Amino acid sequence: MFKDDQHLTEKQKGILAAATELFAEKGYAATSTSEIAKKAGVAEGTIFRHYKSKKDLLLTIVSPTMIKVISPMVKKDINKVLDKEYDTFQDFLRAMIANRITFVKKNTSLLRIFIQELPFHEELKKQVIEQIGKDVLERLREVIRHYQGKGQIIEMHPDTIIRVAAASTLSYILAKYVVFPEVDWDEEAEIERMIQILSDGIAVKNSD
Amino acid sequence: MFKDDQHLTEKQKGILAAATELFAEKGYAATSTSEIAKKAGVAEGTIFRHYKSKKDLLLTIVSPTMIKVISPMVKKDINKVLDKEYDTFQDFLRAMIANRITFVKKNTSLLRIFIQELPFHEELKKQVIEQIGKDVLERLREVIRHYQGKGQIIEMHPDTIIRVAAASTLSYILAKYVVFPEVDWDEEAEIERMIQILSDGIAVKNSD
Amino acid sequence: MFKDDQHLTEKQKGILAAATELFAEKGYAATSTSEIAKKAGVAEGTIFRHYKSKKDLLLTIVSPTMIKVISPMVKKDINKVLDKEYDTFQDFLRAMIANRITFVKKNTSLLRIFIQELPFHEELKKQVIEQIGKDVLERLREVIRHYQGKGQIIEMHPDTIIRVAAASTLSYILAKYVVFPEVDWDEEAEIERMIQILSDGIAVKNSD
């Protein structure tokens, strides 16, 4: 994840990777800098040459800068879906969910840290909400309007539809992959039914 | 919360309450026993007279025993909704959501701890899932079947419907009250639309 | 020095004594808390139970509170001289110098710390100057006026006389006992001549 970013030395990348993994696994407060150093294969002092403090290390992983590195990845990733033209909103939903699942699977550690540490860092929370929010929201609105234009989705403020759909799908995905990764649900079927229900709720009712 | 429970002394209740609040606020690992002692108004040593270790204190708060104390409260609480007869499934949903919001508001601290600490305690996770799951699930199934019997809900395995509805509503509530308590949404309207969409997705389509 | 002060435990007194000695000997920054702990015969953690930080330990030794403990000692000490009636101002000077030498000899460590660390602690400097200054200065003024009244000292503002006499004698004493304790001067004779010169400079010239 941190491989091609900027001009980081191998050691720095190693430290970031080790810290990310350990923070995700055990939580920030329960991870010691000596563990990080050992896992990264560097001396403990080396960590502090690059990051003023343990907290600074966390913020670097999770900071605006990092978000700026990730956010484009996210957007580019999402755009793969947004740029395609789907016949029905259901198809779009299905593709979107598949896409998000892939993303979550690839970034479980980072997301876990976000979920775990966000509550303790007010400023960060706001930044995340704004940054990710604004960037992605506008694109999604376009999509909703697009399918509304095609007469496939009920006329309702796009934000509301996004919110309900996103709340349902994202929280479903997060719950499944980040919070309870070991619980075994029948994914395929489950998702299909979720799509069914959601799109039924959102779709224009022919005969109404 | 710990007031009428069992045979706890005042000090013990104070310790549990202080610990719960601090764990929720700062996280388990970032809370020191001396802080707990100060907040509870007892000496540091006193904590260890009642709880073998700090971890023991956490487990007590979050443990099966505690769940058994809380679970009945939860069930009793939920039953207020389940026991009533609602004309439509929509009414039921609305009441249920209102009921859950009240519950979450009253138990924010405890829920926050669950969310924060569950990932780090495998055994606990299973217990919570089973305990709460079994107890409540069966009742909910009955409700779904009830409204299916009345022809208001599509014929689909109750668990699926519950999962989708619960995932949407609960994660909505948790996000709103526990994870992002300071973000200001237009609650009333938002919930109403969510209900709309959900029940539309779940409801039997007249004209189909 | 810290024996009968307040309600300190034996350990605390030991820590203060050890720290005072080591700070004086090697300087504050060059003294490690582990050295202090070892010398005081306590665990390192014990130091931090009583003093928030190493700096706090220094400030305690050298602080207003400490000054308040020492200042009375100083004043009481000085008063032994001030309260007596001396025939000539020379006799007074002689007694005063002997008295200060005794004091300096008894508090070499503490004074050394003051001299070493004062330059780095602005606030402290002011406090020391004010505290000691005010308390003692007024008494000394009285003495000067007293001998001026007897016609033994030239009419000049008491403060100036005090400043010259004090600067000469005190800095002589400090240099001799604190800064260069190992240089071997012929004390008796040296002091006697100093008194000679000073009192000659200050005394009323008979034949003028």
Place this chain on the structure above:
Amino acid sequence: MFKDDQHLTEKQKGILAAATELFAEKGYAATSTSEIAKKAGVAEGTIFRHYKSKKDLLLTIVSPTMIKVISPMVKKDINKVLDKEYDTFQDFLRAMIANRITFVKKNTSLLRIFIQELPFHEELKKQVIEQIGKDVLERLREVIRHYQGKGQIIEMHPDTIIRVAAASTLSYILAKYVVFPEVDWDEEAEIERMIQILSDGIAVKNSD
């Protein structure tokens, strides 16, 4: 100060200057080599290319070699006063004090380091005392004898007179410019009175 000295490169002079300033400001032990490097505008490693260790850097600043660099400056400086012929010993004293004040003002940092670090370096102390002592003392003796020859100063061993006068004036100057630079005294008047008293103490009494 280190500008025209010897064959030092620009970098070396920069390091010495930065170190001198910082040692004076914060003390030797509290100054880090990285601070020195930053202030001098060189890499950390560069310091150790020129000076074996941090201690070596201090010793270079404060060492016999340095003293040999400074001592001539001091002597040359003092000689400006010694070489002139003054009508009265008072005039000489006045010129001498002015000269010393100029010197102290120009070398505050270095003097501060001497005062701060001397107590912790026995050998150094001896060297300073000998070096500066011998060089300057003989010249001063001549001066005293000179004014004794003119019948202006009492017959007393020159060293004693020097010691009293020097102790008074130097310690006055040091206190004023190095130890308590921010306290605001009325310099002119204060010095004049000091000269008055000292010379009265030392002068030959006409009418005795």
Place this chain on the structure above:
DNA sequence: AATGAATGAGGTTTCATTCAT
């Protein structure tokens, strides 16, 4: 000569836990 990343010993500080009172 100069750099600055890397080191690791050691510094300060925190904290869960024990124990004499």
Place this chain on the structure above:
DNA sequence: AATGAATGAAACCTCATTCAT
């Protein structure tokens, strides 16, 4: 039961020094 001083292991962090470039 309750206290809180004491502990010591381990946490976070600093820094003089080395070394490959």
